[in-house]
Amino acid sequence: MLDRSxxxxxxxxxxxxxxxxxxxxxxxxxxxxxDFSEPxxxxxxxxxxxxxxxxxxxxxxxxxVGYTDGPxxxxxxxxxxxxxxxxxxxxxxxxxxxxxHWAEQHCFDRLGRHNMKPHLPTGETSELFPWSAxxxxxLVARAMQEFYDHLWALCDFRVxxxxxxxxxILRPAAIKNAGVMNAPYFARRFNPFGY
Numbered sequence: 067m068l069d070r071s072x073x074x075x076x077x078x079x080x081x082x083x084x085x086x087x088x089x090x091x092x093x094x095x096x097x098x099x100x101d102f103s104e105p106x107x108x109x110x111x112x113x114x115x116x117x118x119x120x121x122x123x124x125x126x127x128x129x130x131v132g133y134t135d136g137p138x139x140x141x142x143x144x145x146x147x148x149x150x151x152x153x154x155x156x157x158x159x160x161x162x163x164x165x166x167h168w169a170e171q172h173c174f175d176r177l178g179r180h181n182m183k184p185h186l187p188t189g190e191t192s193e194l195f196p197w198s199a200x201x202x203x204x205l206v207a208r209a210m211q212e213f214y215d216h217l218w219a220l221c222d223f224r225v226x227x228x229x230x231x232x233x234x235i236l237r238p239a240a241i242k243n244a245g246v247m248n249a250p251y252f253a254r255r256f257n258p259f260g261y
Contacts (some may be wrong), residue, residue: 073087099241100234102139110157116166117232118173119155120206122199123248128183129153129202130193133170138232151251153199156210157230159196159217167207169213176209177202199251207231 105111117138121130130150134141137153158166174182182191195202211227218225238256241247247256 078219091225094209098237100236102137102142106232107195108229108231110230112155112232112234113139114157115140116158116160117141117155118158118166118169118206118210120153120155120199120203122251123149123201124151124246124251125149125226127198127250129199130195131170131173131202131206132193132197133158133166134205135166137163141241152205152234155232156206156229157211157232165217169210172213176212177205180233198254200254 102112104157115136116134118131118133119138119141123129130147132141138152142152156169158169175177177195178189181195182189183196185192197205201210210230214225214227214230236252238247238253241252246252
């Protein structure tokens with residue numbers, strides 16, 4: 067009789083499952099490349115609600131720009147794409163009023179919707195842009211500064227975009243354990259002059 071349990075329910079895999087198991091053991095939390103429990107040095111806390119974020123593909127120069135109304139850590143694995151990693155996020159206050167969604171749409175307008183990569187099966191636009199993480203983050207930061215200026219203009223109050231920016235602190239040991247230290251994204255982050 068066939069084993070109907072989920073693939074990883076009974077570890078280690080059976081002999082017939084070995085060909086499908088790329089890991090020697092089940093992937094553990096030591097592969098988590100960043101910790102989202104501590105605030106950034108500028109005081110921005112990843113537990114705040116409401117963000118516009120830039121996620122980078124570690125193997126190719128393409129980035130996803132998106133938003134979430136909840137904490138940023140809860141949105142990291144929802145896309146299901148294992149090669150996307152959070153590069154930067156910008157806090158959007160009063161997320162209950164749907165400001166994060168409007169901030170994302172403003173970023174799409176400024177980055178140019180015609181630059182979004184199309185889905186191959188349908189031709190519909192995606193949330194991916196064909197640029198490096200650094201360049202995409204710079205463009206998103208400019209768009210978010212415009213959004214902040216507009217948001218707080220009636221209050222006669224100015225907010226610097228860098229005061230609302232969160233960048234995760236990456237863990238090189240976990241990246242090495244995952245076997246992706248030589249990915250172009252990490253090569254730029256950890257060895258910018260030798261890339």
